[in-house]
Amino acid sequence: MSTTLPHPLHVGERTNYLNADYGWKSWLFTTDHKRIALLYLFSVTAFFFLGGLFAVGMRINLLTPEGIFSHDTYNKLFTMHGIIMVFFFLVPSIPATLGNFLIPIMIGARDLAFPRINLLSWYIYIVGGIVALFAIVQGGVDTGWTFYAPFSTTYSNTHVILAAVAIFISGFSSILTGLNFIVTVHKMRCPGMTWSRLPLFVWGHYATSLIQVLGTPVIAITLFLLGMERLFHAGIFDPTLGGDPVLFQHLFWFYSHPAVYIMILPGMAVISEIVPCFSRKAIFGYEFVAFSSLGIAVLGFVVWGHHLFVAGQSMYASMVFSFMSMVVAVPSAIKVFNWTATMYKGSVSFETPMLYAFGFIGLFTIGGLTGLFLATMAFDVHVTDTYFVIAHFHYVMVGGMVMAFMGGIHFWFPKITGRLYPENWGRIGAAIVFIGFNLTFFPQFILGYLGMPRRYASYAPEFQMLHVMSSAGASILGVGYLIPIIYLTWAWRKGPISPQNPWNAKGLEWEQSPTPPPTFNFDVPPVCTEPAYNYSGEGAEVGLG
Amino acid sequence: MSIFSIFPDRASTTAGQVDLLYTFLMVVGIVMTVIIFSVVAFFAFKYRRKDPTYRPKAIHGSLPLEITWSVIPFFVMLVMFAWGTKLYFQNYTPPRKDTLDIYVVGKQWMWKVQYPDGQREINELHVPTGRAVKLTLASEDVLHSFYIPAFRLKHDVVPGSYETYWFEATTPGRYHIFCAEYCGTNHSEMKGWVTVMSPNDYQAWLQNGVPDESMADQGHKLFDRYACVTCHVTDQPEHAPPLTNVFGHPVQLEDGRTVIADEAFLRESILNPSAKVVKGYQPNIMPVFEGQINEEGLLQLIVYIKSLSDSTAAPETHRDSPAGAIPPAKPIHKQ
Numbered sequence: 090m091s092t093t094l095p096h097p098l099h100v101g102e103r104t105n106y107l108n109a110d111y112g113w114k115s116w117l118f119t120t121d122h123k124r125i126a127l128l129y130l131f132s133v134t135a136f137f138f139l140g141g142l143f144a145v146g147m148r149i150n151l152l153t154p155e156g157i158f159s160h161d162t163y164n165k166l167f168t169m170h171g172i173i174m175v176f177f178f179l180v181p182s183i184p185a186t187l188g189n190f191l192i193p194i195m196i197g198a199r200d201l202a203f204p205r206i207n208l209l210s211w212y213i214y215i216v217g218g219i220v221a222l223f224a225i226v227q228g229g230v231d232t233g234w235t236f237y238a239p240f241s242t243t244y245s246n247t248h249v250i251l252a253a254v255a256i257f258i259s260g261f262s263s264i265l266t267g268l269n270f271i272v273t274v275h276k277m278r279c280p281g282m283t284w285s286r287l288p289l290f291v292w293g294h295y296a297t298s299l300i301q302v303l304g305t306p307v308i309a310i311t312l313f314l315l316g317m318e319r320l321f322h323a324g325i326f327d328p329t330l331g332g333d334p335v336l337f338q339h340l341f342w343f344y345s346h347p348a349v350y351i352m353i354l355p356g357m358a359v360i361s362e363i364v365p366c367f368s369r370k371a372i373f374g375y376e377f378v379a380f381s382s383l384g385i386a387v388l389g390f391v392v393w394g395h396h397l398f399v400a401g402q403s404m405y406a407s408m409v410f411s412f413m414s415m416v417v418a419v420p421s422a423i424k425v426f427n428w429t430a431t432m433y434k435g436s437v438s439f440e441t442p443m444l445y446a447f448g449f450i451g452l453f454t455i456g457g458l459t460g461l462f463l464a465t466m467a468f469d470v471h472v473t474d475t476y477f478v479i480a481h482f483h484y485v486m487v488g489g490m491v492m493a494f495m496g497g498i499h500f501w502f503p504k505i506t507g508r509l510y511p512e513n514w515g516r517i518g519a520a521i522v523f524i525g526f527n528l529t530f531f532p533q534f535i536l537g538y539l540g541m542p543r544r545y546a547s548y549a550p551e552f553q554m555l556h557v558m559s560s561a562g563a564s565i566l567g568v569g570y571l572i573p574i575i576y577l578t579w580a581w582r583k584g585p586i587s588p589q590n591p592w593n594a595k596g597l598e599w600e601q602s603p604t605p606p607p608t609f610n611f612d613v614p615p616v617c618t619e620p621a622y623n624y625s626g627e628g629a630e631v632g633l634g
Numbered sequence: 635m636s637i638f639s640i641f642p643d644r645a646s647t648t649a650g651q652v653d654l655l656y657t658f659l660m661v662v663g664i665v666m667t668v669i670i671f672s673v674v675a676f677f678a679f680k681y682r683r684k685d686p687t688y689r690p691k692a693i694h695g696s697l698p699l700e701i702t703w704s705v706i707p708f709f710v711m712l713v714m715f716a717w718g719t720k721l722y723f724q725n726y727t728p729p730r731k732d733t734l735d736i737y738v739v740g741k742q743w744m745w746k747v748q749y750p751d752g753q754r755e756i757n758e759l760h761v762p763t764g765r766a767v768k769l770t771l772a773s774e775d776v777l778h779s780f781y782i783p784a785f786r787l788k789h790d791v792v793p794g795s796y797e798t799y800w801f802e803a804t805t806p807g808r809y810h811i812f813c814a815e816y817c818g819t820n821h822s823e824m825k826g827w828v829t830v831m832s833p834n835d836y837q838a839w840l841q842n843g844v845p846d847e848s849m850a851d852q853g854h855k856l857f858d859r860y861a862c863v864t865c866h867v868t869d870q871p872e873h874a875p876p877l878t879n880v881f882g883h884p885v886q887l888e889d890g891r892t893v894i895a896d897e898a899f900l901r902e903s904i905l906n907p908s909a910k911v912v913k914g915y916q917p918n919i920m921p922v923f924e925g926q927i928n929e930e931g932l933l934q935l936i937v938y939i940k941s942l943s944d945s946t947a948a949p950e951t952h953r954d955s956p957a958g959a960i961p962p963a964k965p966i967h968k969q
Contacts, residue, residue: 160819233816239793240776240818244742328794329925334777335792368681369688374695399779400790401797404726408719415711419704425670426703427695432677435690439682447674454670458663461711465718467725468659471652471786474779474814538656539642540783542814545822549810625692 105507105605120204121608126190127505128211129181134574136177136218143170145567148529148560156547163546164231165247171234176256177218179490180348183355184301185214185266187497188294190505192270194598194606195288197279197615202272210265217259224251233544235345238326238337242318249319253312260305263351267301270294279597281617288596288621289378293358296382300347300354300389308344311337335401342393350389352486353453354382356493357424360446363500364428366594367443368435371622374427381420388417398469407466414464421457425450440592441515445496448523452488456481459534474544477537480530488526495522495573502577503587504598507605510580514572522569528562595622645805645830646785648725653786655717662710725787728800733768734761737849737933740771740778740791742817743824746930750937752845752852757826759811761803762836768800770897772929779815782828788814796897803830853938856931865920874920875912881943886913900936 106123109115116124146166150157158166189207193200201207224230230252232241241249274287274295287295315337317323324330326337365372372378394402394410428450437443459481463469472478495518502510532555541552548556590599598606601615619627644650681690736759737748747755761767771780773793781788782801789799813824831839847855857863865874875885880895888911893899902909904927907920927935 156822160822164816164819164821231818237777237816240816244776244818332794334794368690369683370690371692371694373693374700377695377700398722399788401792401795404723407722411719411722412715415708415715418711419708422707423700423704427700429670429673429677430693430699432674432681434693435677435681436683436685436688437678437681439678447678450674451671454667455663458666461714462656462659462663465655465659465714467652467718467721468655469718470722470725470788471783474781474788474816535640538640540781540810540812542781542812542822544816545812547822549825623692625689627692 103603104607105603106608107507107605109608118208120200120208122193122201122204122207123190123505123606123608123610125207125211126186126188129185129189129214132211132215132218133178133182133186136173137182138570140170140173140178141567141570143167143173144563148563150546151548151556152560154548154550154553158546160546161231164233164544165229167544168230168233168252169225172221172230172252172256174486175234175348175352176259177214177221179352179486180259180263181214181266182352182490182494183359183497184270184294184297184351185210185262187359187494187501188270188290188297188355189266191501191598192273192291192294193277194602194610195291195596196274196277196282197597197601197611197617198273198277199609199611201269202277203269206265207269210262210269213265214259214262217255217257217262220251220258221255224248224255227251235341236312236315236337237341238315238318238332238334239328242315242325243327243329250316253316257309257312260309263301264305267298267305270298271302274298279615279617282597283617285376286617286620287379289361289372289375289382290358292379293354293361293382296386297351297354297358299383299386300351304344304347304351304390307340308348311340311344314340335397338397338400339393339402342396343390346393346396347386347389349482349485350385352490354385356449356453356490357382359493359497359500360428360449361424362594362596363442363446363496364431365622365624366500366592367440367446368432368437369624370431370435371620371624372427373430373433374423375621377423378427381423384420385417388413388420392417395464395469398466399473411464411466415461418457418461418464421453425454425457439516440499440512441510441519442496442500444516444519444523445492445499448519448526449489449492449496452484452492452523452526456484456486456488459484471540472537474542475537476533476541476543479543480533480537483530483533488530492522495519498573498577500592501598502580503591504604504606506581506584507587508580508584509587509591510584511576514576518569518572518576521565521572525562525564525566525569529559529566530562532556532558532562595624643784643805643807643809645807645809646782646787646801646803648721648801649784649786649804651721655721658717659714662714666707725801726789726799728768728798729766733766733800735768735770735937736761737770737930737937738772738780738791739774739929739933740780740813740817740824741774741929742776743813743820745780745811745813745824745826748849748930748933749840750849751840752848753840753843754845757811759826759828760836760839761828761830762833763803763806763830764833766800766802768798770933771797771799772933774929776817777815778813778817778824781812781814782809783812784809784828790815796901803828806830806832806835849934849937850941851938853931853934853936853941856927856935857938860923860927862935875915877939878942881940883943887911888913888915888917897936900939901932904932904935 106121143166150163227248230249231247232245232249314325318325322330324332326332326334361378392410392414394406395414398407499515536552536555587604589604597615602610641653735750739746745757747759771791773791778791779788780791785801787799787801789797808827808829811826811828866877868876868878883895884892885895886892905924908917911917
């Protein structure tokens with residue numbers, strides 16, 4: 090390959106997916122899952138920082154009880170924060186980036202089953218994202234990311250339709266990604282890659298894909314009905330037109346609660362790879378971790394009503410949803426216990442990915458337990474729609490998913506870029522994120538129980554101290570996210586060259602695929618000869634030491 | 635409320651029960667968190683890497699352990715479920731009798747409160763201690779949620795239907811009312827105060843501004859103004875069902891069903907009379923009042939119809955209640 094930069098040896102002598110071709114066409118028209126994964130990585134990172142900017146605005150506004158911005162501005166800030174973070178960052182974050190990059194390599198395939206559909210899904214995502222940005226530039230939306238009717242259909246004077254169209258479009262990207270993963274896992278596994286040898290990363294994404302394919306059409310239908318009522322006054326949700334506002338909540342949460350598992354299962358999938366690698370030990374209870382993902386995917390569809398305990402649904406329906414919400418916690422707990430047990434009698438080291446995994450286990454534990462609190466109905470009546478709920482789902486979504494995303498990015502950074510990141514900066518960044526996160530969100534649990542409602546542009550003075558603490562923590566958290574951006578960008582260009590398997594990790598992506606991988610992932614057709622996470626070297630010996 | 639307290643003011647019989655449940659949840663949560671954190675920390679330290687070439691022996695799992703750590707937490711969760719559900723049903727099921735009924739209408743961005751004796755307030759709610767108060771919540775526009783943190787209670791206010799909950803206040807004082815369901819620009823300004831008073835103070839407050847008309851009287855006026863009175867006449871039941879002794883009683887419908895005539899039924903029958911037609915009557919005779927009558931007027935009409943029913947006429951029993959001299963909730967005796 091001809092390049093102008095004085096590349097280090099192995100990049101110069103090997104052709105890989107990054108240097109196989111240059112120029113914008115080779116990226117924008119690529120069907121290589123790894124390049125599409127990078128397109129997604131840059132896009133979701135951009136949306137993450139955009140959503141983060143809205144959060145900065147919110148935390149600044151909440152420094153004083155009266156607020157700094159106008160009420161309308163604040164309402165738009167939290168709405169756009171929610172829409173961008175949920176639909177344009179969290180849902181695609183791990184599946185479309187790490188999942189896209191790794192699933193084919195992990196199962197020994199040269200690409201996903203439908204490479205062009207994979208590219209199409211990115212374009213659909215980008216079109217949806219552009220519509221969302223257009224909605225923001227036009228003046229934004231003020232309905233909250235939940236779009237509750239009849240406010241969204243009849244009363245809001247903001248760009249509800251634009252935002253709904255943006256989410257409607259991007260949903261198809263999610264469906265196509267899920268469909269692609271399901272077919273790939275079924276049809277593209279290499280010789281020897283049986284279902285019981287699948288890495289748990291793949292199991293987690295398989296479960297995620299099922300939810301994406303089955304759940305996402307429902308949010309599309311819901312938003313379509315919302316549009317019909319807003320534009321043509323079809324009486325679906327607004328009682329003055331003969332509709333039922335609670336129906337909207339049922340439809341919305343029928344997708345949006347399973348979507349919570351779209352957001353967390355890939356995070357669990359990442360942790361299930363990191364913990365065995367840095368414990369040098371096979372995962373404890375492989376089958377339980379794998380099937381708990383499927384259990385969560387299935388049970389996740391029958392708990393949506395726990396968002397409606399105070400909304401006017403039947404008390405007996407609430408009772409069933411409360412019970413099912415308790416049940417769905419069991420597979421999540423199983424995962425946490427199995428990760429912990431994996432370290433038992435292992436050989437544990439503390440590189441950055443493992444620190445993020447520790448952070449994930451700790452914060453997800455708190456997020457999950459407070460989820461049980463909220464499933465307890467009489468408790469939920471007091472704290473629903475308060476900061477307690479905000480704190481709970483940020484512990485799961487940010488403390489869980491974003492920690493896993495960061496851990497995964499660091500773990501596979503050498504694989505993706507062929508270079509190593511600075512380990513000490515990584516550890517410092519992980520520590521700052523962990524501290525900043527807790528300072529930001531722990532006070533919100535207390536605020537919530539004290540009665541501070543969510544989505545308040547101004548608040549009673551007695552809540553100020555806790556809000557100031559939270560805003561101060563958020564500034565630390567912001568620094569924690571900027572540090573990795575700086576050193577990872579640097580390492581991408583200038584970091585030391587990575588060996589093929591810098592972590593001595595198991596798995597086809599490390600052991601049989603060059604680093605960074607060539608366009609078709611393997612130099613010789615891969616064969617799987619051993620169970621996943623065979624760190625002890627039982628049976629067939631393939632270790633690269 | 636001390637700024638260091640994690641509990642807000644406790645001012646209802648429910649508040650202490652919810653706080654007790656919260657304490658139980660916190661104990662479970664803290665115990666679980668401490669166990670997981672310390673085991674993770676212990677394993678991470680005890681089994682930290684000392685020899686980079688060391689290959690630990692694989693442990694593939696343990697069925698008894700998996701069952702243990704699935705079943706034990708599940709039983710703890712069942713306790714949470716049972717406790718939370720019991721308290722939830724208790725808090726959302728008003729006592730059948732002797733409630734002081736107060737009517738709340740939410741609209742962007744204020745709370746309008748009506749009392750049976752005819753008093754009205756905006757963003758203020760006055761209640762006595764020691765008396766079960768039943769709130770009937772209605773919305774004129776979008777979703778709201780009537781939230782009183784000191785009582786640990788809230789319920790969404792849903793346009794197009796009535797939602798209710800009840801409480802018994804225990805401690806005199808002034809406590810926040812918040813709108814907890816996002817409702818547009820000034821959502822965070824849609825708040826007010828609930829003033830809890832001793833029964834005597836409450837009585838004094840009631841008599842301080844006695845209005846000319848009770849809520850039922852106001853409803854009676856509307857009943858005349860909307861010409862309901864021309865058809866709904868007790869001694870001429872051929873045009874329309876008479877309304878005496880209807881509220882709280884079962885009603886046979888034309889399609890064979892039987893429903894209890896509660897607030898929701900009366901509301902629907904006024905706004906959209908053909909939805910449920912009483913047996914023996916024709917649909918499409920009564921005009922549709924949807925959009926003709928506001929939520930407050932509708933509540934007054936319903937209170938009037940309630941006052942025509944003897945099922946609520948139990949004024950004497952209130953004299954024996956702890957609230958002492960408080961007038962009855964349903965002022966039927968004023969008719």
